[in-house]
Each structure stands twice: as C-alpha cells, then as structure tokens.
Amino acid sequence: MDVMREANRREVAGEDIIHMEVGQPATPAPRAARERVVQAMAEHNLGYTLSLGLPELRERIAAYLEARYGVDVGPERIVVTAGSSAGFVLAFLAVLDHGDSFGLPSPGYPCYRQILKALGFRPHLIETSGAGRWMPTVADVEALGASGAAGLLLASPNNPTGTMTRGARLKELAKTCARQGLWLISDEIYHGLEYEAAAETALAYSDSAIVVNSFSKYFSMTGWRVGWLVVPEALTRTIERLAQNLYIAPPTVSQVAALGAFDGIDELEEIKSRYARNRSLLLNELPPAGLSNVLPADGAFYLYADVRDLTDDSAAFAQAMLREIGVATTPGMDFDPERGRSYLRLSYAGAEREMREAARRIAAWLKTR
Amino acid sequence: MDVMREANRREVAGEDIIHMEVGQPATPAPRAARERVVQAMAEHNLGYTLSLGLPELRERIAAYLEARYGVDVGPERIVVTAGSSAGFVLAFLAVLDHGDSFGLPSPGYPCYRQILKALGFRPHLIETSGAGRWMPTVADVEALGASGAAGLLLASPNNPTGTMTRGARLKELAKTCARQGLWLISDEIYHGLEYEAAAETALAYSDSAIVVNSFSKYFSMTGWRVGWLVVPEALTRTIERLAQNLYIAPPTVSQVAALGAFDGIDELEEIKSRYARNRSLLLNELPPAGLSNVLPADGAFYLYADVRDLTDDSAAFAQAMLREIGVATTPGMDFDPERGRSYLRLSYAGAEREMREAARRIAAWLKTR
Ligand SMILES: Cc1ncc(COP(=O)(O)O)c(C=O)c1O
Ligand SMILES: Cc1ncc(COP(=O)(O)O)c(C=O)c1O
Numbered sequence: 001m002d003v004m005r006e007a008n009r010r011e012v013a014g015e016d017i018i019h020m021e022v023g024q025p026a027t028p029a030p031r032a033a034r035e036r037v038v039q040a041m042a043e044h045n046l047g048y049t050l051s052l053g054l055p056e057l058r059e060r061i062a063a064y065l066e067a068r069y070g071v072d073v074g075p076e077r078i079v080v081t082a083g084s085s086a087g088f089v090l091a092f093l094a095v096l097d098h099g100d101s102f103g104l105p106s107p108g109y110p111c112y113r114q115i116l117k118a119l120g121f122r123p124h125l126i127e128t129s130g131a132g133r134w135m136p137t138v139a140d141v142e143a144l145g146a147s148g149a150a151g152l153l154l155a156s157p158n159n160p161t162g163t164m165t166r167g168a169r170l171k172e173l174a175k176t177c178a179r180q181g182l183w184l185i186s187d188e189i190y191h192g193l194e195y196e197a198a199a200e201t202a203l204a205y206s207d208s209a210i211v212v213n214s215f216s217k218y219f220s221m222t223g224w225r226v227g228w229l230v231v232p233e234a235l236t237r238t239i240e241r242l243a244q245n246l247y248i249a250p251p252t253v254s255q256v257a258a259l260g261a262f263d264g265i266d267e268l269e270e271i272k273s274r275y276a277r278n279r280s281l282l283l284n285e286l287p288p289a290g291l292s293n294v295l296p297a298d299g300a301f302y303l304y305a306d307v308r309d310l311t312d313d314s315a316a317f318a319q320a321m322l323r324e325i326g327v328a329t330t331p332g333m334d335f336d337p338e339r340g341r342s343y344l345r346l347s348y349a350g351a352e353r354e355m356r357e358a359a360r361r362i363a364a365w366l367k368t369r
Numbered sequence: 370m371d372v373m374r375e376a377n378r379r380e381v382a383g384e385d386i387i388h389m390e391v392g393q394p395a396t397p398a399p400r401a402a403r404e405r406v407v408q409a410m411a412e413h414n415l416g417y418t419l420s421l422g423l424p425e426l427r428e429r430i431a432a433y434l435e436a437r438y439g440v441d442v443g444p445e446r447i448v449v450t451a452g453s454s455a456g457f458v459l460a461f462l463a464v465l466d467h468g469d470s471f472g473l474p475s476p477g478y479p480c481y482r483q484i485l486k487a488l489g490f491r492p493h494l495i496e497t498s499g500a501g502r503w504m505p506t507v508a509d510v511e512a513l514g515a516s517g518a519a520g521l522l523l524a525s526p527n528n529p530t531g532t533m534t535r536g537a538r539l540k541e542l543a544k545t546c547a548r549q550g551l552w553l554i555s556d557e558i559y560h561g562l563e564y565e566a567a568a569e570t571a572l573a574y575s576d577s578a579i580v581v582n583s584f585s586k587y588f589s590m591t592g593w594r595v596g597w598l599v600v601p602e603a604l605t606r607t608i609e610r611l612a613q614n615l616y617i618a619p620p621t622v623s624q625v626a627a628l629g630a631f632d633g634i635d636e637l638e639e640i641k642s643r644y645a646r647n648r649s650l651l652l653n654e655l656p657p658a659g660l661s662n663v664l665p666a667d668g669a670f671y672l673y674a675d676v677r678d679l680t681d682d683s684a685a686f687a688q689a690m691l692r693e694i695g696v697a698t699t700p701g702m703d704f705d706p707e708r709g710r711s712y713l714r715l716s717y718a719g720a721e722r723e724m725r726e727a728a729r730r731i732a733a734w735l736k737t738r
Contacts, residue, residue, distance in 0.1 A: 001613075024416050034410040037622070041403040046592040047393050082451055082594065085616050098467060098489050114614035120467050120489050223415040223621030225451065225594075244370075245483035247454050251620045252592030253406070 003318055007328035018358045020346045021318075021328040023159065025220040025301075027271050030264025033221065033257040046252040051244040052236075053080025053228070054255045060262055061228050068191075071203045077230050079239050080258075082250045084189050084214035084227040088115050089246070091210045091229060094238045095183045096121050096150055103144040103152040105136050107304070107336035107343070109159045109187070124149045127339070130295055130306065133163040138176050145180025152177055154202065155187035157194060160335045160345035161304040162297025166200040174205035184209040189227070192218030192268070194299035195276050208232045215254075217300070219261045220271060226254035275301050278348035278355045285356075289363030301349040304332070308342035310369070318344060325361040372687055376697035387727045389715045390687075390697040392528065394589040394670075396640050399633025402590065402626040415621040420613040421605075422449025422597070423624045429631055430597050437560075440572045446599050448608050449627075451619045453558050453583035453596040457484050458615070460579050460598060463607045464552045465490050465519055472513040472521040474505050476673070476705035476712070478528045478556070493518045496708070499664055499675065502532040507545050514549025521546055523571065524556035526563060529704045529714035530673040531666025535569040543574035553578040558596070561587030561637070563668035564645050577601045584623075586669070588630045589640060595623035644670050647717035647724045654725075658732030670718040673701070677711035679738070687713060694730040 003021050011017045028034065040046065052058065058075040066072050081087040092115060096102065101122040104112050113123035126144060128134045135156070136144075144152055154173065156164045165173065177184040186202035186209050202209040214227030231239055243249070261268075282303060283296055293306035311317040314331040322328050330347075332340025348355055372390050380386045397403065409415065421427065427444040435441050450456040461484065465471065470491040473481050482492035495513060497503045504525070505513075513521055523542065525533045534542065546553040555571035555578050571578040583596030600608055612618070630637075651672060652665055662675035680686040683700035691697050701712025717724055 026414070028414045038407050038410050041407050045395070045397045046590075048591045082620070083617060089615055093487055111614045111617075114610075118462055118611055118614060221415075222417045223618070225616070225618075225620040241483075242487055245480045245487060246458055247594070248452060248480075249592065249594075251451070251594040251623055253622055253626075254620055257622075 003322060003328050003330060006319070007322060010322070010326065015326050017326045017328055018354045018361070019328050019350055020348070020358060021330045022347055022349065024222040025217065025271065025349050026351065027220045029219070029221045029224065029257055030261050030267040032264035032267070033260035036260030037253060037257050040253065040256045044256070049249045049252050049255060051247070051249050052240055053078070053250055054259070057255050057259050060259055064262060065201070065230070069201045069204060071201060073203060073230050076236065077233060079229040079231055079236070079243065080250050080255060081227045081229055081243070082247060083216060083225040084187065084212045085111065086247060086250070087212045087214070087227050087229045088112065089119070090239050090242050091185055091212065092116060092119055092121060093242055094235055095210070100150040101148070103149050103182070105134070105154070105158070107134060107160055107332065107340060108153075108155060110334050112153055133165070133295070134158055134161040134304070135163065135165040135169070136173065138172050141173060141176040141182070142180065145182055149182065151183030151185060153185045153187060156199060157190040157297070157299030159190065159300055160302050160330070160332070161295065162300040162302045163295065164194065164197075164199055164298040166197060170200055170202065171205040174202055174209065178206060178208065185212060186210070187212045189214045189217055190300035193272060193275060193301060195279055196298050199299060203230060210235070215258050215261060218268060218272070219258070220268065221254070221257065221261065224251070224254040224257055226250055226258045274352060275348060277352055278350070281352070281355050282346065282348055282359060285359035286362065289359065290366035291362060301347055303346045303348065305344045305346060306342060307344050310366070312341060314341055314344050321362070321365065325365045327358050327361055372691060372697050372699060375688070376691060379691070379695065384695050386695045386697055387723045387730070388697050388719055389717070389727060390699045391716055391718065393591040394586065394640065394718050395720060396589045398588070398590045398593065398626055399630050399636040401632035401636070402629035405629030406622060406626050409622065409625045413625070418618045418621050418624060420616070420618050421609055422447070422619055423628070426624050426628050429628055433631060434570070434599070438570045438573060440570060442572060442599050445605065446602060448598040448600055448605070448612065449619050449624060450596045450598055450612070451616055452585060452594040453556065453581045454480065455616060455619070456581045456583070456596050456598045457481065458488070459608050459611050460554055460581065461485060461488055461490060462611055463604055464579070469519040470517070472518050472551070474503070474523070474527070476503065476529055476701060476709060477524060479703050481522055502534065502664070503527055503530040503673070504532065504534040504538070505542065507541050510542060510545040510549065510551070514551055518551065520552030520554060522554045522556060525568060526559040526666070526668030528559065528669055529671050529699070529701070530664065531669040531671045532664065533563065533568055533667040535566060539569055539571065540574045543571055543578065547575060547577065554581060555579070556581045558583045558586055559669040562641060562644060562670060564648055565667050568668060572599060579604070584627050584630060587637060587641070588627070589637065590623070590626065590630065593620070593623040593626055595619055595627045643721060644717060646721055647719070650721070650724050651715065651717055651728060654728035655731065658728065659735035660731060670716055672715045672717065674713045674715060675711060676713050679735070681710060683710050683713050690731070690734065694734045696727050696730055
C-alpha cells in the first residue's frame, strides 16, 4: 500500500511510473459484460436479488465449471458473492468457531490473515519454500492437523508467487485434509490465467472442499465485486443465512455483468495472451539484467523474485526502484512478514510496451548498483 | 422470508399478488444514475477504488449532509460501503470486542441481531412501546449502560414501525449515550422518506455517533449495494483497514451510479410523493375496514399494525391473508420475536393502484372473518 500510494503521488506529480505493484488487470470488463449492463439500465429495476445470487447466474457458473473441469456440482452448490473477499468472510464464519486457527501457507495473500483476525480467528502460518513451488507438503498438512487447526487454505495459482499445485500432489493434499478432518478452502481466483499446464480445481479431488472464485482476475472485473463460492451441500443453508444477514445480496448490476462476461471469453483469452507475452518477455529479460532468482511462475500475473543477492530490505529496495527509475513493485513482506525481506513481487498485468520499458530501466539501474 | 417465498411461488403460478411484504422500492435507480453508468461503460475501467470509496463520491456525500442537515463533517469522515449492511459489519467490528453486548430496540430490523451474533457479539434487546413511538427512553439507555453493554443502535425512521425520534428526545438519547460511555450507532437509512417532520441526524447532537446510511431506500438503489458511514475521526483508520481487508472496496459501478443519483433528486421526490399518497390512502382506508390499531408512522414506507384484536398468531394471519386474498405482508415476529405475534408490517412502497386494491381486498376479507 505504501508503494502504491507513493507511486500514485509521483504519477500525479507528472512522473512516468510503471505500475508493477498492482494486483489487477488494466482492462475493463469484457465488452459483452458492459453491453448487458447498458441494456439492463433500460430494462431492469435491479432490486435486491436472492441472497445466493441470480438463479440464472448460478446456473451459468455451474455450466462453466462443468465445461472447464468436467465437475458437475449443480447450481445449488454455487453461492454468488460480492467478490471473493465476501466469499472468504462467509466461508470462515460458516466453518469456524471463535478462536479457531486456520492454516495459511506463507507467502500468501495478506488479506487471508487479516480477515481471520478481524473475525476473531487465528491464522496459523505454514512456511513454504521456493523449492517446493511455495506449496505446503503433506507433512505440513499433517502437522497442521496435529496442531488442532480447523482447516487449510490453498491458493493455486498463488499470489504472490504465481506457482501452482496440481495432479497427484493436489490430490494428496486434499486427501490429507480429509484424513485429518481439516476443512479445505481452495482459492481459485487466478484460474484461467495459467501458462504451462491447466489449473485443476480442488473439487476434482474433494467433495467437501469450499472453492472460492471471482470475476476479478481472469474476467477482468475487479471493481465489480462479484465472485462465487462452491460449497458442500451441507453448508448451503448456513451460508445462505449468513449472506442474507451480512450482505442481503451481491450487487445486482455486477451479477448481470457477470452473466454477460461468459459471452466475452474470446476477448479474455486475448488479454491472457498479452499476459503470456509479458511473462515471457520478463523471464527472458530480467535474469540477464541481474534479477536472476525468478521462479517461472505457472499462473496469475505475478513473478516473485528472490532478491537476496541485491538487498536484505526489499521495502527499501522497492522504494529506491520507484524513486530512481519509476518502477513500482511490491516488497515481499506484505506476503511473508519475515522472509519477504528478500523478495519482490512484480505484476505483469500491464501493457506490453510498459513491461519492455520496465525491463530496460531495471537492467540499466541494476548495473549502477 | 417464508411469506416472500410463498408470495413469489403463487405469483409464478399465475395468482395476482400484491406485495406489501417487500422492503424495497418498486422503482429503478434514478435516470441520472443510470445514465452515468451507461457513460462509464464506455469510458472507465472500473477497477478497485480506494477502500474508503471514490474521493469524488465522499465529497458529494459530505456536501449532501451539509445541505440537508447543516452539519459539516467533511469528506474525511465519510466511508463508502457496500450497502449499509457492510457498514454495520464494519462499525460493529471497529468498536466491539468478542462477547460484547450491544443494545437493540425491539421491534427492529432483524439483521442487526443476526449480524451481531454472526460476528461473536451479543444483541441486548430493549423492549420499546407503541405509546413511546417504539423508541427507547432515557431510562432504557441508562439501564443499558448499567448492564455493561458497549453501545446502542438507534433507527429513525425505524423498520418495521416507521416511527421517528427527533428534537429534544433525540438529543437526550445521544447525551445519555455519551454520559454512559455507550457508542451510538444511528441507522439513518430511511432518511429522506418522512411525511410529517424532517428526520434529524444523530450528528446534530453527537460528534462521536457512527451514522449508517445507504442509497438503498430514498435513492431507490437497493440492488446496487452502496451506502456510507459517517465515523468519528478517531475511527477512520481502523475502519479503512477493516474495509480494505474484508471487502477491498465497494462496487465501483455502484459508486459511479451513486454520484449520478444526486442529480436525480427531482425524480426521487416524485417517488416519495407516491409513498406519501399511498400512506394517506392506507391510513384513511384501513381503520374503517377493521385494521384499526395502526400508528400513523412518520417515515420509511411501513405501517406496523397491532392486530391483537384479530389474531394471536400474526404468521398464520399473514399466511391466510396471502392465501385467501393474495396480499403479502410480514408478520411482526421477524422484528420482535415475542410481541410480534400481535403485529403485522405493511409496506406501501408499491404502486398506488395496488395499494387501493389491497385496501379493498383487506376490507372485504376482514368482513368475512
Ligand atoms: C489470491 C487472492 N485471493 C482473493 C483476492 C480478492 O479478490 P476479489 O475480492 O476481488 O475477488 C485477491 C485479490 O487480489 C487475491 O490476490
Ligand atoms: C432499517 C434497515 N437498515 C438497514 C438495511 C440494509 O439495507 P442496505 O444494506 O441495502 O443498505 C435495511 C434493509 O431493509 C433496513 O430496513
């Protein structure tokens, strides 16, 4: 946040800033989504919807999941939420009791631990390693179960690292959660944005997993605040009551836009191919320039660079990079309080031209240090 | 909710149902709001906004409060939220610790107590009386303070009763909260919809009150999920962090629509004059028809009828009314678990023609009972 504020301040002051600190697409919602909204402005009242969301949208999401992963969950298990953020609040409140602890791999998205704390629960951080592609191991999950924690959050592709877990390893993790009596909450918000192998849903290996997803990233609709949960049948009634009381319903206009977004897949695939080009460009240019410890992340739009050879304070490093060459990045401490001092997250959601310019500036800058 | 579901089922089955059970306007957002949205579809990315909301909207709300009530709170104290529902979540989490109790006048909006419970807090119900226009007394607030509760929620106009508190009485309540060290959360979501005297904001009598408001009711934008808080300066940072972590930001498209809504006041005043006509119509027609214990509510779009002469089970009564004459209403138990058995809430947010027809049906029906 500090870097973001400072980057915006400098931009307003006229500096030419490249934003590699932001966690959102630079594109609007697909045209098909925006057209639906224009139409709705003339035709719909847009009052409260049902708490679980527009039935038509729940069906469309279920069909999408079936087409994409071959899993048949049915619309009854889909809960439309105000972004995945509201989905996490609902999921945690549905399965946790006051004081319960919940396993969070670290580095990870910082809001997980903040949401848990705000609601009276306890984050239980699990240190992962770059060698293990920043994913917990089966031993980690067994230790988590033994600690008495209530569940595990898994994000694949992960933020900030972009790394994924799939196949046998994902299956083993899901089975271990089941064996240990741990809830598995799977954050699949970066699904659709993967560049090597396809992401797999936890639902392929678990009927009791709670899947969190959103129209924010692949669908390029961050500000719309619309996402969804897939919940086990036994939880739908609890979640419905919580949603009804805490939120009444997700934003109607955004649900209408989300329906339209499914007709904009071609446009979204084009945006994704830009991310893919940005990713290749950075993976080609950064290592020879001196930013060499970069794991070639599988998905999302992030690279998590190990900068320990360059600094032992990534926050100061990021500030200097912003001040001296106008490239904004996010220090790792936001995602991993301790070890993050040696890491930097670079988002490649921006324009291709900007990524090229960023690589150029970083190369020139590292030469002078 | 049961009545609403049953009413919708019957409607789908072809019955001619009059919806006096719904708590929302039958109208869309004002034209000026919808036009802004259409324009934004072409011009804006609609990414995440700042967590406290679009600066322009915070300024517009502050200006509105100043024009409306003559209070100068400044944009810094305005927090844009995803409906007032999210505002309550933020306000409760900001001021309460686990297990704290919070005073809720009863009858009242049922989500207050559900939100408190879901978040690990305890509702402390305060029985109010029709004779006291369903508002707590100074003695009630003193007793609340003595009980160790953390605060008081005040809603004026109130849902389900439509009654208000203002002037010396509101001032006394605010001062008593201050004296007792109680947080005062003032739900002002029905402000703008008052038919006798103007509603007054708690801010007129308290600098430390937290005011909750929304574009849902007066602005006719329920499904948009956009509202605001006015918070004391000392709480803004806490609320900003909570909002950032729990929600990231309120829906951008809805914030844009809200900005436009301020240019649609003429249209909103027309909608309000329809409510006023509906209210007069029902207050003229219902008592001679036999629904006589109706307090002439000051605001919102509800009448809370005392039906103890007609039934000792308002839920069964409402079901019978729906089944036999197709008029859907809400039994009082939703708002007041015990005494609500003798009350019925009637919403007059619908069309004038429907209200006339409802009065006719109710009169004919009561004659046969
Ligand atoms: C891993 C991850 N999960 C969840 C979210 C929340 O996104 P939203 O609430 O917009 O769906 C983000 C946003 O950056 C994220 O990176
Ligand atoms: C008294 C009262 N407060 C708050 C709300 C919540 O409204 P919203 O979240 O749409 O702002 C309602 C909705 O019916 C209400 O009646």
